Amino acid sequence: MAFMRKTKQFNWNRKHLLGLRELSAEEITYILDTATGFEQVSTRSVKKAPPLRGKVVVNLFFEDSTRTRNSFTLAANRLSADVIEFTQKSSSVSKGETLLDTARNLEAMGIDIVVIRHNAGGAARFLSRNIQAAVVNAGDGFCEHPTQGLLDVYTIRKIRGSLEGLKIAIVGDIAHSRVARSDMWAMTKLGAEVTFVGPPTLMPSQVSKLPVKVSYSLDEVIEKVDVINMLRIQFERLGGNPFPSIREYSRYFGLTVERMQKAKPDILVMHPGPINRGLEMESEVADGKNSVILEQVKNGLAVRMAVLFLVNQAAMVTKEK
Amino acid sequence: MTMKVILDSEQIIDILRHLTNDIISKIPAGQEIAVIGIRSRGEVLAQRLASILSKKLKKEVPCGTLDITLYRDDLNLPQNSSQPDVRTTEIGFNIDNKIIILVDDVLHTGRSARAAMTALIDLGRPQAIRLAVLIDRNGREFPIQADYVGFTADAEPDEIVYVHLVESDGKDEVVIK
Secondary structure (H helix, E strand, O other), rough: OOOOOOOOOOOOOOOOEEEOOOHHHHOOOOOOHHHHHHHHOOOOOOOOOOOOOOEEEEEEOOOOOOOOHHHHHHHHHOOOOOEEEOOOOOOOOOOOHHHHHHHHHHHHOOOOOEOOOOOOOHHHHHHHHHHHHHEEEEOOOOEOOEEEHHHHHHHHHHOOOOOOOEEEEEOOOOOOOHHHHHHHHHHOOOOOOEEOOOOOOHHHOOOOHOEEEOOOHHHHOOOOOEEEEEEOOOOOOOOOOOOOHHHHHHHOOOEHHHHHOOOOOOOOEEOOOOOOOOOOOOOOHHOOOEHHHHHHHHHHHHHHHHHHHHHHHHHHHHHHH | HHHHEOOOOOOOOOHHHHHHHHHHHHOOOOOOOEEEEOOHHHHHHHHHHHHHHHHOOOOOOEEEEEEEHOOOOOOOOOOOOOOOOOOOEEOOOOEEEOOOHHHHHHHHOOOHHHHHHHHHOOOOOEEEEEEEEEEEEEOOOOOOOOEEEEEOOOOOOOOOEEEEEEHHHHOOOOEOO
């Protein structure tokens, strides 16, 4: 047999993207490769391509979001889908009931893809089992935020070429962070070594069972890492008094100009946004030369286009059967 | 299954030379041209044509690659288990007002050429699009014809024409299976 160009013979067959924990490294890589092909749609004269023409995407957001929702809307629009925006703050109605009821109403409208954010873990999976449409998880409770995890590894891979062997710190409120979890799954599957950094009060209770190292001192970790992802302190989720004062948190776990001087010169500084400037990160660092925060937002669009495209393609295959 | 070689390496090189002469003879003086290949065999052919054209015209003829996956007309049909991979479009120049030589290996149903034209006009407004193919075979489903044809092949409906090229397959050869 003559030399063949190295093309991967891989078939994406997931109609839902619920989390990264269940994906293989090969599947994650396939999404990233596909996203590369979508980047140019946003840079050319007609910023739209036709693959989801005639499809309806519903943004079903039970929690506040600007960045993620806008990114999904724009991604769907750029693929020529029609988008219904459904925002509803969770109410006194019990969540299970609301969700199932809403799902049945959506079914009746004949929609194709549901993008769901919900404060209950497992909400996306619950929905996927009860409706025919493809389901994309845009954040469920403290569980997963798969497209954020994907755009984070996409950003790192684009700059560094690969995640293999990279040391990555994820810093801050790990316990309440679905971003930390999705990042952890994606990064470790692609060969990076992940360290969770934060005060013990903000670590998940079963952290020793996760494929990560744990450190309670940012100063010990900062010198060694290639990438640092600073999580937002989620005041809306914090109960009790996880740290004595904001100033103290900032002193021990904030990414300051001073602390950055100990870091590798080419360290990538990431943040899922929105930033509490001066708290988890000083402005000079957020806007500094190592920051790839706006790059993350830009890449998020290509990644979400790829995800919408792939789940729709898989749904077309499913219909045949 | 029988396999028939219809073009060998020398014939392919010869055909590419004729194609470039044909292209040059029909381009008005002073008109800017660029070559764009459809992934993946069209990409290799486009690079070869652009390189020959650049030598003959004594100026760099820009060359790019078009991925037409997003423009295929079968994406939203119920599919069998295989979906097309989305790859990158790499066109590092402005296509406005240029004559674009759109290159593919085989013109068969005409569906790829249709998709490629739609994809191209989302990138800008070329002065004209001309279609150049190595092999023109029977079996058209769309009203599309090539402007530059390297070789016309008769194939049975169940036969497939394979274009193998050194860059991607190790040798230059066109076979019908």
